Amino acid sequence: MLKILTTVPLIFGYPIHIWLGIILGILLTIQIIAGLMTVKGHTQYFKIHRVVWILIAIIALIHMYYGLGLWFFHFTIK
């Protein structure tokens, strides 16, 4: 049971938190662009800004869990 929580799954040969980190980078870029567009007066982009920050928050928590688990809490990769 605990093994599931402390095992980092491999996706296409790489640990899942690496992929999540790449996704976070893309989402962060979208977030900043959507914020800038909103400030420039294209307020329809604020909808994106509001949805994407929630995605970033959730994915960053999972990313952090596996990433820190590997370095500090003896998680294994499988």
Ligand code: HEM
């Ligand atoms: C928007 C926020 C974030 C982005 C874009 C991001 C991006 C990335 C990327 C691309 C990687 C893979 C590259 C590598 O392994 O060197 C990575 C790994 C990692 N990240 Fe993040 N990250 C974010 C937030 C966080 C947070 C909040 C934490 C925890 C405090 C964190 C902790 C780690 C750890 C521990 C690794 C693993 C490094 C390894 O296994 O070698 N990240 N991150």
Ligand code: HEM
């Ligand atoms: C790390 C990047 C960013 C994050 C995580 C972020 C997050 C947020 C959050 C959580 C809100 C409130 C959303 C809501 O009310 O539901 C917000 C609002 C907003 N953000 Fe960002 N933001 C980021 C970058 C930017 C940038 C680069 C700009 C523009 C230069 C920007 C412009 C705005 C504007 C104009 C609002 C609306 C403020 C208002 O309520 O009047 N954001 N952002």
